Amino acid sequence: MHQSADILSLSRDEFSARLAAIGEKSYRAVQIIEWIYERQACSFEEMSSLPRSLRDRLAAEVPFPQLTERGRKVSSDGTVKFLFELADGQMIETVFIPTEKRSALCISSQAGCKFGCGFCASGLGGWKRNLSAGEIVAQVLRARRAVAPEKVTHIVFMGVGEPFDNYDNVLKAARLLNAADGGNIAARRITISTCGLVPGIKRLAEEGLQIELSVSLHAPNDRLRSQLMPVNKKYPLRELMPACRAYAKETNRQVTFEYILIKDLTCTPAAAAELAALMRGWLSKVNLIPYNPVAEFPYATPAREAVFAFRQELERWGVICTLRSPRGRDVGAACGQLRLGAGKRD
Numbered sequence: 635m636h637q638s639a640d641i642l643s644l645s646r647d648e649f650s651a652r653l654a655a656i657g658e659k660s661y662r663a664v665q666i667i668e669w670i671y672e673r674q675a676c677s678f679e680e681m682s683s684l685p686r687s688l689r690d691r692l693a694a695e696v697p698f699p700q701l702t703e704r705g706r707k708v709s710s711d712g713t714v715k716f717l718f719e720l721a722d723g724q725m726i727e728t729v730f731i732p733t734e735k736r737s738a739l740c741i742s743s744q745a746g747c748k749f750g751c752g753f754c755a756s757g758l759g760g761w762k763r764n765l766s767a768g769e770i771v772a773q774v775l776r777a778r779r780a781v782a783p784e785k786v787t788h789i790v791f792m793g794v795g796e797p798f799d800n801y802d803n804v805l806k807a808a809r810l811l812n813a814a815d816g817g818n819i820a821a822r823r824i825t826i827s828t829c830g831l832v833p834g835i836k837r838l839a840e841e842g843l844q845i846e847l848s849v850s851l852h853a854p855n856d857r858l859r860s861q862l863m864p865v866n867k868k869y870p871l872r873e874l875m876p877a878c879r880a881y882a883k884e885t886n887r888q889v890t891f892e893y894i895l896i897k898d899l900t901c902t903p904a905a906a907a908e909l910a911a912l913m914r915g916w917l918s919k920v921n922l923i924p925y926n927p928v929a930e931f932p933y934a935t936p937a938r939e940a941v942f943a944f945r946q947e948l949e950r951w952g953v954i955c956t957l958r959s960p961r962g963r964d965v966g967a968a969c970g971q972l973r974l975g976a977g978k979r980d
């Protein structure tokens with residue numbers, strides 16, 4: 635057995651094949667996967683029912699991805715922000731966001747991000763590298779172990795990074811988390827959030843999975859959107875919106891659009907009318923997020939009256955929308971903006 639992928643990047647069939655190659659019986663794969671997903675083992679060392687020689691060999695050849703917890707902050711609203719260091723020193727964030735009805739775990743897909751959205755602190759440091767599927771799955775397993783497995787009901791790819799810029803590893807992780815003998819989380823409870831990479835949306839529509847798609851829209855026209863999100867120059871609304879409508883049609887799933895309300899910029903009556911025109915008449919929903927001030931950016935939070943007026947205007951046009959309150963502000967869990975509403979979507 636030659637060293638390659640970490641254990642958490644492997645499906646059950648792939649892992650069984652690895653074990654068979656070194657003469658191990660197939661029941662060992664079942665046993666080990668049960669240790670990982672049922673008994674929350676985060677190392678082979680903990681798998682006391684395995685012979686010592688097998689544990690040592692597996693640790694050398696298909697090691698667990700290294701996630702060293704470097705910080706944990708618990709907010710007064712129950713939000714927990716984990717800071718993990720990867721084997722090469724890169725740092726990632728994972729945020730648990732509990733609410734009455736559901737509790738989402740917001741996970742990262744890349745170390746850093748290359749898309750530089752003009753309101754997002756996560757993109758400030760630039761892109762470092764993609765996470766492996768195992769490093770993505772490991773965030774879920776570590777957080778589940780910390781907060782109790784049954785508490786994590788939903789997974790949202792809304793942490794640091796653009797999931798479709800790391801498409802293969804993100805999809806592999808989503809399948810592993812969805813597998814009945816893996817993470818056992820229904821596809822409908824897994825959300826992939828994109829800044830609008832059209833090729834990724836088209837690919838996901840063809841996967842045959844009912845994963846929730848969430849799109850960071852944040853502006854109702856190309857002029858404003860290109861100002862806030864450079865990615866819009868490459869994939870403008872005339873390409874993005876048809877791809878989203880096709881996704882809803884193909885999967886029969888409602889597409890959610892994240893929309894940050896910025897004072898005098900995206901939160902105006904004219905913007906509400908433009909946004910309504912994009913949303914009307916198909917399986918879509920808008921998640922309104924009042925801007926959360928970040929020192930590095932020049933934007934301001936709109937007044938409550940302006941926020942309510944914006945929502946009323948959308949509703950007047952029959953657009954389904956929700957207004958989210960910030961979560962975890964006191965532990966800095968809201969720096970990426972998108973995480974604000976991650977735990978409260980219906």
Ligand code: SF4
Nearest residue numbers: 747750751754757795
């Ligand atoms: S909002 Fe998402 S895509 Fe944009 S810079 Fe932040 S992490 Fe990257």
